[in-house]
Structure formats: C-alpha cells, structure tokens
Amino acid sequence: MMALSDHLILAPVLIPFFAGALMLLYDDRRRRAKLVIGLLSAVALVVVAVELLNRVKGSGPSGGTEIGFYLLGNWAVPFGIVLVLDRLSALMVLLASLLAVPALLYSGAGWHRQGQHFQSMFQFLLMGVNGAFLTGDLFNLFVFFEVMLAASYGLLLHGSGQFRVRAGLHYIAINLAAALLFLIGVAMIYGVTGTLNMAHLANMMPGLSGADRPLVHAAIGVLGLAFLVKAGVWPLSFWLPTAYMAASAPVAALFAIMTKVGVYAILRLSMLLFGDEAGASAGFGAWVLVGGGMATIAYGLLGVLASQGLGRMAAHLILISSGTLLAVTGFALAGAGAGLLSGALYYLISSTLATSALFLLIEPMSREEGGIAAMLALTADAYGLDPVEEEDGPEVGLAIPGTLTVLGLSFGVCLLVLAGMPPMSGFVGKLAILASILAAGALPVAVAWGFVVLLVLAGLATMIGLVRIGIQTFWASDGVPPRVLALEVAPVLVLVAMMLLVTVRAQDTLRYTNATARALHDRDVYVQGVLAAPRVPPGGASR
Numbered sequence: 001m002m003a004l005s006d007h008l009i010l011a012p013v014l015i016p017f018f019a020g021a022l023m024l025l026y027d028d029r030r031r032r033a034k035l036v037i038g039l040l041s042a043v044a045l046v047v048v049a050v051e052l053l054n055r056v057k058g059s060g061p062s063g064g065t066e067i068g069f070y071l072l073g074n075w076a077v078p079f080g081i082v083l084v085l086d087r088l089s090a091l092m093v094l095l096a097s098l099l100a101v102p103a104l105l106y107s108g109a110g111w112h113r114q115g116q117h118f119q120s121m122f123q124f125l126l127m128g129v130n131g132a133f134l135t136g137d138l139f140n141l142f143v144f145f146e147v148m149l150a151a152s153y154g155l156l157l158h159g160s161g162q163f164r165v166r167a168g169l170h171y172i173a174i175n176l177a178a179a180l181l182f183l184i185g186v187a188m189i190y191g192v193t194g195t196l197n198m199a200h201l202a203n204m205m206p207g208l209s210g211a212d213r214p215l216v217h218a219a220i221g222v223l224g225l226a227f228l229v230k231a232g233v234w235p236l237s238f239w240l241p242t243a244y245m246a247a248s249a250p251v252a253a254l255f256a257i258m259t260k261v262g263v264y265a266i267l268r269l270s271m272l273l274f275g276d277e278a279g280a281s282a283g284f285g286a287w288v289l290v291g292g293g294m295a296t297i298a299y300g301l302l303g304v305l306a307s308q309g310l311g312r313m314a315a316h317l318i319l320i321s322s323g324t325l326l327a328v329t330g331f332a333l334a335g336a337g338a339g340l341l342s343g344a345l346y347y348l349i350s351s352t353l354a355t356s357a358l359f360l361l362i363e364p365m366s367r368e369e370g371g372i373a374a375m376l377a378l379t380a381d382a383y384g385l386d387p388v389e390e391e392d393g394p395e396v397g398l399a400i401p402g403t404l405t406v407l408g409l410s411f412g413v414c415l416l417v418l419a420g421m422p423p424m425s426g427f428v429g430k431l432a433i434l435a436s437i438l439a440a441g442a443l444p445v446a447v448a449w450g451f452v453v454l455l456v457l458a459g460l461a462t463m464i465g466l467v468r469i470g471i472q473t474f475w476a477s478d479g480v481p482p483r484v485l486a487l488e489v490a491p492v493l494v495l496v497a498m499m500l501l502v503t504v505r506a507q508d509t510l511r512y513t514n515a516t517a518r519a520l521h522d523r524d525v526y527v528q529g530v531l532a533a534p535r536v537p538p539g540g541a542s543r
Helices: 004-024 031-056 087-107 118-134 138-157 162-193 198-207 212-231 240-246 249-255 258-273 276-281 286-306 310-333 338-366 371-382 403-419 425-439 445-474 486-504 506-521 524-531
Strands: 067-071 082-086
Touching (some): 004 031, 004 067, 004 118, 031 087, 082 524, 087 118, 087 249, 087 338, 087 486, 087 506, 118 138, 118 249, 118 258, 138 249, 162 212, 198 258, 198 276, 212 276, 240 249, 258 286, 258 310, 258 506, 286 310, 338 403, 338 425, 338 445, 338 486, 403 425, 403 486, 425 486, 425 506, 486 506
Antiparallel strands (some): 067 082
C-alpha cells in the first residue's frame, strides 16, 4: 500500500483546512485557543513545506526527484484531479508558509479579537493559496482561487470601520469580475480543446489546427486578464493600494503573497503553453507582459513618491515587485534565457518578505502612545462595537525596551532590501536580473535598456520614499517612544531574520532558483512527467 509519506503533497491543503474547520467548533470567546491551533498549523505547514522542497531538489529520504504527483481518486491523467509538486510550486508553498507564522504571531497582540472567525478565515486563505500553487489543472486552479478570495473578503473586512468596509466592497467587486473572466476563459479552453489539465493542454499546443489556435489564444487572453487583475498590473491595479492599506496589519502581511499567486499562474501557463516548443504559439503575449510590467513599475514608483503614509507606500512597492516579475516573464518568453528568470525568482523571495515586514511595521511606527489596545478600543467606540469578553482573560504583553532602535533597524533592513542596496538580498536579485537582461542578445536594445532604467529608478524612488518616512518617524518626532508589545516586534524580527538568511545563503538560494528557471524553460520535465504519472495498481500494491 502507499506509504504515509506518499500523501505528503496533500498536507499543505489539508492542514489549514482541518485547522480552520476545527476552530469553527470553538466558541468565539476562545480566541487564545484558536490562536494556538493556528500557530501549530502554520508551523506544521513550514515543516511540511521544507520536506517537500527537499524532495524536489533530490535530498529527501528516498533520494527525491525533480517533480512529484498525487492522483486524487487514483484517476489517470488527464481525466482526474492531479496535484503537481515541482521546484516552483514547492518554493511558493514554502514562502506562503513562512509568511503565515509571523502574521499569526502579530495577530495575537489583539487584531484577532476585533471580529469573528479570524483564525478560521486565515487558515482557509492558506488552503486556497497552497492549493493554487499545487494544482495541475485549470478548473481546480479556479476552485482554489475562489477559496482564497472568499477567505480574503472576510479578512479584509475584519475589524469594521467605514474606510475598511468601503475598500473591502470595492475589492470584492473587482475580484468577482475577475473570477467571472476566469470562468469564461476556462469554459472557452475546455470547449475548444476538451481538456483543462495544464500538462495535457501544453502537449496539444504545437498540433492545434489553424481554426482552433486563435480561439485558444483568445481564451488564454481572457484567462490571463483575470490573473493580471490579481497580480495588480497597470491599469488594472487601481483597487490594490486602497485595499491593502485598509487591511489590518497581519492580513496585509499575508496579502503580500496573494499578488504573487497571480504572477505564479501567469508564469506557469506562459512557460508551459507558449514556450519554444509551442509551435506557432511560441512567445504569445510576451510583449504584452513586458509592456504591462514596465507600466506597472512606472506607476508603482510614482505612487511611492506620492505616498505620505507607509501603508500606501508599501502597497505601491508590491506593485513594483509584481511589475518586475511580469516584465521578466515576458522577457523569458521572448527568449531572454533562464538566468533572467532565476534572478527574478530570487527577487520574488526577498521583496515578498520585505513588503510583508513593512505592513507589520506600520502600526507600531505610527503609534504615538498607549499601544494597540488603546487604538483598538478607540476603533470600537467610534463604530459602536461591543467588546467581547474572553473566557481565558484579556490579552497580555510585555513592552520591549529600546523600541525605536529595534523598529529603526528592522525598517532599515526592509529599506535596503526593497531599494536594492548592497549587501542585502534585494541588491543580489536586481543585480542578477540586470546582468542577465543586458547579456540577452535576443531582446531589442531599447526595450532592454528601458527596463534597466525603470528598475534603477524604482530603487531610487523606494529609497527616497522610505527614507522620508524613516526621518519623520525616528528623527522628527518629539513624542514619548511608543509602547510596543513583544508580540508585535517578534514577527517583524522573524521576517528580518529570513531576509538576512536569504542574503547570507544567496549562493545556495540562487542555485535553487537557477535549477527552477531551467526546469521552467524545459517544459517536457513537467509535461511528460505529469502525463506519465502512474496510478496505484489494483489491490493496493506500492507504485
């Protein structure tokens, strides 16, 4: 029979599902018990994600392979649901899990008390994100997208308040429209090709008839539009800064990975369906991604310069990150080589960690006195919320000494990473991108240099904007240093430690992203592996 370890690929979906369902059975006053369950679930996700990463890079207990599969219901590909684990999906699952732990820790300082079912919705969001990274077919990608979005609606509205409700309703309307486009695109693809399995679809692309190919291109265009909305590409990004700024700190910190779900979907489908082996479809949409990505970078850097608050600035920094990754995906489709994509994946890791940390820094840096409890009490009074008594008593926390020093150093690390300044990981990632794009002879010189200039200007704008915020917070303030709880600072320090680790282990990380980029360019590793995925023989014999 199948060994228990053979089912491990299901764990990133099942762990948050069962944790979230279990917490629904608890009375809402047992928030501390829910927090403990949530943290245990998040830590278990990290452990599982590390093991899955070790397997795809060949260092698991059984030697490992570069790609793994799980056939739900033991149905053969492409007829049944298949989960696919490769280097890219393992990396994204690990990144999402690493963001979840500090975000949940921060919520323990009081945010999870300002509404119902915060912890359950948080777990269901993780379930949707991990499922989107692991699924091997478009229909279940849609299902996991909807699970993720449904949970994000509740999390964004968590805490009430007129501004948050207005931003949340705007966010819901935009994402419902994107979901409709997603469903239309999926229906069109199935109507033309008769399959929704991504590997099977990629295998069919070179042989499509002249009549079917334009229809498939149109369907992928509609589907891509839904992903671009989620990725925050300009001009479809008008909803993102307000929505992310309105979210509570731990929610915004986890939302930093959600734009990357859209980027992941575009990267995955682009390299599978429109790579060099796609025949007449090779390179489809490449220059649309390049143009949209560069426009998004320009919009993001202008937004950073215009922002007066750290929340809106952090949201525009996410747009710069998304724009960079989308443009690089377009360049990779246009024949720029695996080195460019490798640098972009490294940049994705560091920029996501840094923006997540910035969202956690917003409230402590803007606090004048009294701590989060006073601020949340004021919110409750203003909007007529009745405080909920907890069965296990009020939240307690220890104020840390040297508050401004700790906050200032953490903010400085985020600044160096996002601005791409040496010696931090942001510099390594941007340097790898710039070196690869300048060495790529297949790209038009004007476009390549235009991207280089935009990326450098984005780093300069980030430096100017964040330095301005830092001066206002740490040098221009005459007030009493804020009282910050350890539960508010510890998550930020965890994220800073991750950024430092990525910097110190840059060579190992780049080695992994290099192998990931090469696998993405060689689609046969994914396509033939999925199509040849073996079923468990009748009688339960080991496969």
